[in-house]
Amino acid sequence: MKVLVLNSGSSSIKYQFIDTEKKVALAKGLVDRIGMAGAVLSHQRYDGDKIKIAGEILDHQIAVEYVLGVMLSKNHGVIDDKKDIEAVGHRVVHGGESFTGSVFISDEVVKVLQDNIELAPLHNPPNIKGIQACQRILPDTPQCGVFDTAFHAQMPPKSYLYGIPYELYKKYKIRRYGFHGTSHLYVSQKAAELLGKDISLLKIVTAHLGNGCSIAAIKHGKSIDTSMGFTPLEGLLMGTRSGDLDPSLILYIMGKEGLTIGEANTLLNKHSGLIGISGESSDMREILSAVKDNQQRAKWAFEIFCYRIKKYIGAYAAAMGGLDALVFTGGIGENAKEVREEICKDLEFLGIELDDIKNSNGEEFISKSDSKAAVLRIPTNEELVIAMDTAKIVSELNRSM
Secondary structure, three states: OEEEEEEEOOOEEEEEEEEOOOOEEEEEEEEEOOOOOOOEEEEEEOOOOEEEEEOOOOOHHHHHHHHHHHHHOOOOOOOOOHHHOOEEEEEEOOOOOOOOOOEEOOHHHHHHHHHOHHHOOOOHHHHHHHHHHHHHHOOOOOEEEEEOOHHHOOOOHHHHOOOOOHHHHHHHOOOOOOOOHHHHHHHHHHHHHHHOOOHHHOEEEEEEEOOOEEEEEEEOOEEEEEOOOOOOOOOOOOOOOOOOOOHHHHHHHHHHHOOOHHHHHHHHHHOOHHHHHHOOOOOHHHHHHHHHOOOHHHHHHHHHHHHHHHHHHHHHHHHHOOOOEEEEEHHHHHHOHHHHHHHHOOOHHHOEOEOHHHHHHOOOEOEOOOOOEEEEEOOOOHHHHHHHHHHHHHHHHHHHO
């Protein structure tokens, strides 16, 4: 099945057109600066052909029309007719407790997504805009939603409940949801495949490290705990997000600085993390460069970033009763050898022994051959997960009709 995968942000749409039988992307691209001056579509075909198209892209519907236009074009396209798009798969950040798996998108599903907007006010609204744009432009094409939160939906109450009055959970659904689910699912399954073992027998820690970071404990193929919580703010230190901190801290800062709730939210989400500590950048590449220049604050940012991850690895190994594999993915996880080295240092007691040469070369297996726990570097492929889930749902619907 040929599936168009959309990841709709507030001012951008990332897309891939995937052949699920061959598991390859026939085309991919990005529409950036939607609703702003200088909007542009960057498109790449499977054979390397590239094109950039600037235009007045005022909203998500026009953006989707641009995507379809370039996919249909004689010189740069990959389809002859809109009907060649057999299904559309949407990345949706937050499904709340309403969706514990991928779903066929109906009007009722859209309504529930709208009801869940307060759980992800920055992410769900543009996700919904992408869905509604496709409903108007491709009314006869089945659409599915694949949720970042779904893979973590089977966590036990001891993992997802917070130490607050239970009535608040019942009233407002305040609990740990977790994010990056499609990435954690993909790389854990890929790790099992590379190890040649049944995932139902493995205990795996997956570390998705990018501008946003999360880590998950995957026992026997199921997520039993993860670092992000009610929102993507909790857990690890990130590019601009604080991660874990004493809840009283923000109340103290609000009082001292006279911040509103909105300003406090911005402080924690946009001005903290690597950029807050280093004062340099939210980009790990620039942090590493500053470390080489002996800039102390950059060194602290690097050390805190790695230390937090190391603590979570130990905690999750304890929670699972052992560790068979540690997986690094995401922009930092895949590309920053210094980060992987610092995290794995002194974890020999968990059976983790990094091979310095393999790590420097960025190989798939970066642990020593006799390491009791395997350490892997696996590029994530969230779009393929979305496409495969979409194809499965649509195929089952077609069989039942």
